[in-house]
Amino acid sequence: MIRYNLESLSARDFTLHQNVYLPEEFLQEMQAIMPNTLDISDFISACQRPLRKSIRINTIKISVEEFTHRALEKGWQLSPIPWCKEGFWIEADESITPLGNTAEHMCGLFYIQEASSMMPVSALFEEANHEFTRVLDMAAAPGSKTSQIAAKMENCGILVANEFSSSRLKVLHANIERCGIRNAALSNYDGRVFGGWLPETFDAVLIDAPCSGEGTVCHY
Template identity: 40%
Template sequence: MELPLAYINEMKALLGAEYEDYLASFEEVRLYGLRANTLKISPAELAEKGEFSLSPVPWCESGFCYAEGERPAKHPYYHAGLYYLQEPSAMTPGAMIPIEEGDFVLDICAAPGGKTTQLAARLGGTGLLISNDISAGRAKALLKNVEISGITNAIVMSEPPKKLAERFGGFFDKILIDAPCSGEGMFRKEPDMVKSWNEELLTFCREQQADILEHCASMVKTGGMILYSTCTFAKMENEDSIQTFLDNHPEFTLVPLEKNWGFVPGCEPLTECVRLYPHKIKGEGHFLALLQKTGEPTPCSTPTEASIGEKEMEPFRQFAKETLTGKWKGTFQIYGDSLCLLPEGAPATKGLRVLRSGWQLGTLKKGRFEPSQAFAMGLKKEEVKNVLDMPLSDERVIRYLKGETLEAPEAKDGWTLVCVDGYPLGWGKTQKGRLKNKYAVGWKWE
């Protein structure tokens, strides 16, 4: 691989005698990772299934490396949302930000969803997660990953930081900034990124990073935290960005991050930060800084969303009575023809570009309710009366994922939750032993 001379000089200045070790890391085999979705399965349970050759990622309790040549994306468990494919070092931001149950969290540069799915798993269905990406196209991929993971407490948006800051002053307990960057830490994994590297790109990224940090400063509560991360080595995008932010915001302080597993301190004087180098760890390059806001609390005036009336809920209530177990309570809202169940304390979002608010339960059309794919993915088998639960070895599993009609003599008539080994895949509608396939068209197995 031919590296730009300016980049070589930058890395030599940064690493000194370790530069040759860094260069040698390009000859090593890249690592492939996946992370267990603890909303659905524990890491131990996933490993015990023995479907892949898994070895633990030391800095992420739910993370594993898998063997090159294995194809976990072509497996029914992937379609069941049991894991997310993610490079091991990319698991560090979501693992190291101190999330607590009940937190209100913003993932401001969220697409395609690796960090969002990790944050949601750590929230465990509590609190609120706003997942935002300024690119509407990338936000669509984000939405699919939110839905396939069974996340029920998220709002997916596509807005610039300035617009969010105007609406969410002092609203969040934690904010994750996986900042746009020059991507130097990914050169080994994605060699084509080298071609687009130049010093103008670094300057452009630095400006974007400063803008995002500035607007996040006003959105985090006093006592709350911002985790800033990049996948680059450039000091100007990392420590320099953080130092400029601290100079402009004395109400923020750096919180020391753990320095185990081959992680090294940030460049002087910001040694509270963490750097990841591919010649030091089993993973690619990364940088992390954890900032905490101090001072007097500021009031939050963000209005919350109200619930619709019971009359509008009647079609869903009838469906729930026939199909679901238990009682369904909470804040329900209709967007277009979609019925959504919102997280407690969900903000009003009128005027914002929202792809999804909360858990999309289904659609209301002409006085009837039809359940959505997202609803199926967020359910547990025990919450549905009529279930077709097939073992992984059943050839009907793949046929279902391909959108085919199934023979299902064991299923009762009516709406049916289709599962593999107890994990939901989607809906079907059974009549006289035949299951009409309701799997999402855009998700079909190819």
């Protein structure tokens, strides 16, 4: 079994970016839970690699075919994301206009969303044996999964977008409006109240719970 010698790493090995730092204690914890077939050096290398930028086409406003044609005209290169038919990795020249400032983004034709973030909703609707008409997104802000759910529901039915943090409601509301979502109701509660208030009400409940941030060490 080959293991990485943490003691041989210098301080610069823990500094991946000016805004990203991996403490030795964190790396030791990761090494302790890694399968024996993996090596901590591979983990560090993965953290050092910038994520590929990805987007999800908002089918509430535009079809995948229409958007891909529009992207071709703008010189954007799209590569399909296997687990989300509306999702694409994108290569675009952002030296003049960042993707977030393009007319297409401002109009809600697409949502800048990490590819891994598209998995939960894709899995939820992939396994559905019937059409969901009442869905609860229990930790909804900033709205990436909420907007993905709304598109899967074709903007019909009832989608409760709940967010416990009141400070995050504004950006959630802005993204819902930008994406043209009309079947969503925003709420600001501890998600645990819904079991008592609305038992057996929802066809599906999605919770992407706030995490430790251990998976967000990559830089862009």
